[in-house]
Every structure is written in C-alpha cells, then in structure tokens.
Amino acid sequence: MKISIKKLSMFIIAVLTFGVVDFASGHHSFAMFDRAREEVTSGEVVRWAFNSPHVALYIRDAAGDIYAYEGAAPASLVTRSEPMNGFSFQPGDSVDLVVCPLHDGRNGGAIGIIIKEDVWYMPNDGGCGPNLESWQDWMTKGYMSKQEAIDAGEEIEM
Amino acid sequence: MSLTKHLKIIAAGLSLTASGAMFAQFGAPTPDAMPFPMEFETSRDHYDYLLDHYKGGVQHDYLSVPKWEGLWSTGGNTGGNRPFVADGEIIEGVLTPEYEAAFKYRRDLGDQAFNAGVDYDRLTTCEPAGMPRWLLEPYVREFLNTPTYSLWHNDLANDTRRIYINQEHINIDGTHFATGDSIGFWAVDDELGDVLVVHTEDIYPADFFRGTPPTSNQAESVEIYYEYWDEENDQKRIGVNVYWYDDLALLEPLSLVYTYRPRPDMEAAGLRIRYWECAQNQNTYLTFDEEGRPNTQYRLPGDPGYLDPRGTPSTRNPDLPADLIGQDKSPVFDDQFDFAF
Numbered sequence: 001m002k003i004s005i006k007k008l009s010m011f012i013i014a015v016l017t018f019g020v021v022d023f024a025s026g027h028h029s030f031a032m033f034d035r036a037r038e039e040v041t042s043g044e045v046v047r048w049a050f051n052s053p054h055v056a057l058y059i060r061d062a063a064g065d066i067y068a069y070e071g072a073a074p075a076s077l078v079t080r081s082e083p084m085n086g087f088s089f090q091p092g093d094s095v096d097l098v099v100c101p102l103h104d105g106r107n108g109g110a111i112g113i114i115i116k117e118d119v120w121y122m123p124n125d126g127g128c129g130p131n132l133e134s135w136q137d138w139m140t141k142g143y144m145s146k147q148e149a150i151d152a153g154e155e156i157e158m
Numbered sequence: 159m160s161l162t163k164h165l166k167i168i169a170a171g172l173s174l175t176a177s178g179a180m181f182a183q184f185g186a187p188t189p190d191a192m193p194f195p196m197e198f199e200t201s202r203d204h205y206d207y208l209l210d211h212y213k214g215g216v217q218h219d220y221l222s223v224p225k226w227e228g229l230w231s232t233g234g235n236t237g238g239n240r241p242f243v244a245d246g247e248i249i250e251g252v253l254t255p256e257y258e259a260a261f262k263y264r265r266d267l268g269d270q271a272f273n274a275g276v277d278y279d280r281l282t283t284c285e286p287a288g289m290p291r292w293l294l295e296p297y298v299r300e301f302l303n304t305p306t307y308s309l310w311h312n313d314l315a316n317d318t319r320r321i322y323i324n325q326e327h328i329n330i331d332g333t334h335f336a337t338g339d340s341i342g343f344w345a346v347d348d349e350l351g352d353v354l355v356v357h358t359e360d361i362y363p364a365d366f367f368r369g370t371p372p373t374s375n376q377a378e379s380v381e382i383y384y385e386y387w388d389e390e391n392d393q394k395r396i397g398v399n400v401y402w403y404d405d406l407a408l409l410e411p412l413s414l415v416y417t418y419r420p421r422p423d424m425e426a427a428g429l430r431i432r433y434w435e436c437a438q439n440q441n442t443y444l445t446f447d448e449e450g451r452p453n454t455q456y457r458l459p460g461d462p463g464y465l466d467p468r469g470t471p472s473t474r475n476p477d478l479p480a481d482l483i484g485q486d487k488s489p490v491f492d493d494q495f496d497f498a499f
C-alpha cells in the first residue's frame with residue numbers, strides 16, 4: 001500500500017508557501033470539514049443551490065433525513081470537465097455522493113463528487129478533494145469510504 | 159527643478175525604459191516584476207514621478223480608451239506568500255519585526271487548526287477581500303474603462319474598485335475603505351503601449367491573501383496596468399505591476415506582478431456576474447475556543463440562525479406576513495424544504 005502523504009504535503013506547502021490560488025480555493029476556512037475522510041452516501045436531491053459564494057446540495061437519504069453539502073463557487077463550476085449550472089441537479093434526482101463530513105458529526109459536509117445518471121461531477125473546492133480516478137475504481141469495488149479502500153490495500157493517489 | 163533632480167529623473171527614466179524592455183518577452187504568462195526606478199519617500203512621490211515621466215499622461219475619449227470588457231480570471235502572479243515564505247519558512251528581512259511576529263502568530267495558529275494552516279478567513283464574515291487581496295481573488299472579474307473613471311469589479315463580495323482618472327484623492331468619509339481610494343492616469347509607454355497608472359490610499363488593514371502576512375492601515379500602492387500578448391495561449395492578457403508600500407508592515411516596498419486572463423469559455427457557458435449575496439457564507443461562521451482562537455463552523459438547515467439562500471429567509475421582509483404568496487426567492491423549482499427554518 002502506498003499512501004502519497006508526501007504529495008498531499010507538497011500540495012499544502014505549495015498553497016501555503018507560494019500562494020497557489022485557483023478555483024480550488026474557497027471563500028472561507030475549511031476547518032469544519034474532515035477532509036481526511038471521504039465517504040459515499042446517496043439520496044434524492046431536495047435542492048441544488050447554485051448561489052454565491054458556494055453552491056450547496058441538499059439531499060434526503062433513505063431514512064428521510066436531510067443532509068447539506070457545500071461545494072465550490074458557482075463561477076468555477078461552469079468550465080469544469082463536466083460543467084454544472086443551476087439546472088444540473090433538480091429536486092427528485094437520485095444521486096450518489098463522495099463527501100467529506102463535518103467533524104462534529106452533524107448531517108452535512110463538503111461535496112467531493114456527485115454522480116448522477118453515470119455522469120461524475122466534481123463541484124468540490126478545498127473542502128473535499130477526492131481523486132476522481134481512484135473513486136471511479138473504488139466504486140466498482142464497493143468501497144464506501146476512503147478508509148475502506150486504505151484498509152483493503154488500495155493505492156491512494158492524491 | 160534642480161539639476162540633481164533632473165539627473166535623477168533621467169537616470170530613473172532610463173531605468174524605467176530598461177524595465178519596460180523586460181516585458182518584451184510577452185510570450186511568458188507572467189512578466190517579470192519591474193524594478194523601482196528610484197527610491198521614493200512615499201508612494202505618492204512614486205506616482206508623481208510617473209506622472210512626470212509620462213508628461214502628464216493622455217486624456218482618452220470614449221473611442222480611444224482601452225477596452226477590457228468581458229470576464230477575466232486571475233492568471234500568473236508573484237503575489238500570495240511568495241515574497242514572504244520560502245521552503246516553508248518565513249523569509250527574514252521582508253516584514254517589520256512587529257508584522258513578522260504577527261505573521262508567525264497567524265501561521266502558528268493555523269498549524270494548530272484542523273485544516274492544516276488556515277483556520278480563519280475574513281470572508282467568513284462576508285467582508286470583501288479588499289486590497290491587496292483583490293488583486294489575487296481567483297474567481298471572475300470585469301474591467302470597465304471610461305475616459306473619466308474605471309470600474310473594476312471582482313464578483314467576490316461585490317468588491318468594486320473605482321479608479322478616478324485625472325482626478326485627485328477625495329475622502330469625505332473620514333475613514334478608510336476595503337479597496338481604498340484610487341486615482342489614475344492613462345499614458346503611452348514606449349514598450350508597453352497603453353498603460354494606466356493608479357495610486358491607491360486609505361486602505362483597510364487586510365491581507366495579501368488568506369494565510370499571508372497582514373497589511374496595515376498605512377498601506378498604499380502604485381500600479382501600472384498594461385495589455386500584453388500571451389503567445390503561448392494566443393490571447394490578450396492584462397498585467398499589472400504593483401508597488402506596495404507599507405511603512406508599518408514592510409521594511410522595504412515590494413514590487414509584485416499580477417495577470418488576468420480572458421474567460422470566453424465562461425461567457426460561452428452563460429456565466430454572468432450576479433449580485434454576490436453571501437447567503438452561504440452567512441451559514442459559515444466564526445467560533446472561538448476557550449483560548450480565544452478562531453475557528454469556523456457551518457450551520458445546517460434547522461440550526462438556529464440558518465439562512466435559506468433560496469426560500470424565504472426569516473431575516474428578509476420581517477415586516478411582511480410569513481405566509482405571503484410569491485415571496486420565495488427562487489421559484490424556478492418546487493424545492494422548498496418541508497420544514498420551517
């Protein structure tokens with residue numbers, strides 16, 4: 001198993017040291033999100049708020065509980081590899097998500113990946129940074145979290 | 159004008175011309191920083207020097223004023239922490255002792271936080287970036303120039319700079335401002351072509367970016383804006399050389415470069431700058447631990463104080479009946495939650 005902590009460290013150092021700024025930057029601290037955890041969840045879209053300064057996706061899970069996940073700035077989503085706008089996710093859509101949950105365990109977190117009708121969207125910013133290729137592989141293997149993948153000996157690419 | 163002064167200006171003029179030659183390499187995404195043409199006592203001296211150098215500048219009309227319409231995003235730059243940090247360590251001799259200590263304090267605080275380095279951002283409280291962070295905000299901006307003033311809008315927090323052309327500073331407010339008060343003049347540089355020289359003062363204490371050293375309420379700037387051709391990407395870009403003066407924070411003024419790239423791809427995707435409501439940020443708020451260290455927290459639907467960015471927030475129109483029809487902000491979808499906030 002190879003965990004590329006070094007790559008993560010280099011990225012963090014680059015951001016902190018060289019002021020590398022791109023659309024992964026957010027408008028506020030990400031202290032409340034547990035970015036070390038990446039977990040799979042699913043549900044029905046209640047609302048997709050394509051609002052400044054951060055988009056937000058609200059879903060209702062199978063138990064009927066509502067979860068709120070924050071993503072990047074709307075302006076940054078329109079030119080991503082799978083572009084998004086305010087109509088991309090509509091009430092009632094079924095979605096699978098990779099998220100970084102809140103540290104305190106409440107029903108929310110940062111969005112990493114949204115999967116809708118087999119299209120993988122990446123509306124994330126610095127609050128959650130899953131590796132798309134890794135998760136496309138891990139989903140087929142049934143992993144429900146990054147930790148499960150690590151425990152199974154998967155290589156972790158940052 | 160004394161001969162000494164003449165000689166200084168001639169020498170400085172040569173320096174400026176030589177520095178302009180550095181920009182002949184327009185294929186480079188990030189131009190080199192311009193050196194200081196001479197040592198100036200104040201940023202205003204620097205601005206006045208440039209005004210003399212360019213013989214008072216030119217007065218554009220609506221036909222001739224450079225057009226920078228469209229959407230732009232930040233490109234290559236030498237800002238952020240580059241002047242202040244190398245190999246993860248603070249570079250000594252750049253900041254004054256007080257501000258170097260403050261920067262260490264900020265970094266130490268960040269290291270103790272969950273998010274490995276940054277546990278506070280003034281944008282959490284919906285404050286605009288302001289200067290000098292305005293220069294580096296990565297999202298989307300517009301540059302609108304008229305003969306009498308320029309309006310440069312950064313979408314983040316509706317942070318608009320106004321550059322009053324061929325005018326003097328005015329401050330009837332008796333305070334400072336996030337983006338300060340800016341004046342400028344257009345000129346034609348032998349190497350750079352059209353340039354806009356800007357002087358800014360009366361700036362709030364702020365930051366170069368999140369996690370960088372703070373700036374003081376004595377900060378002022380001289381900026382030289384110009385267009386250049388990015389051969390690598392075959393597109394016009396806007397560059398700016400920023401001379402940042404801050405007697406309280408810096409031992410010596412800094413010369414920094416920022417660039418901006420056009421975003422026709424965003425325009426093609428239908429993006430238009432809207433009013434930045436700060437709705438989600440109102441749900442992200444500061445907390446403080448027992449030792450007074452700042453951290454950040456996130457309100458969820460149902461939490462006290464949660465603001466609904468799409469429905470009918472309780473803080474909006476509290477003087478109207480709560481069940482008044484037609485007051486949802488976003489009637490596009492039937493996506494109202496089935497519980498009240």
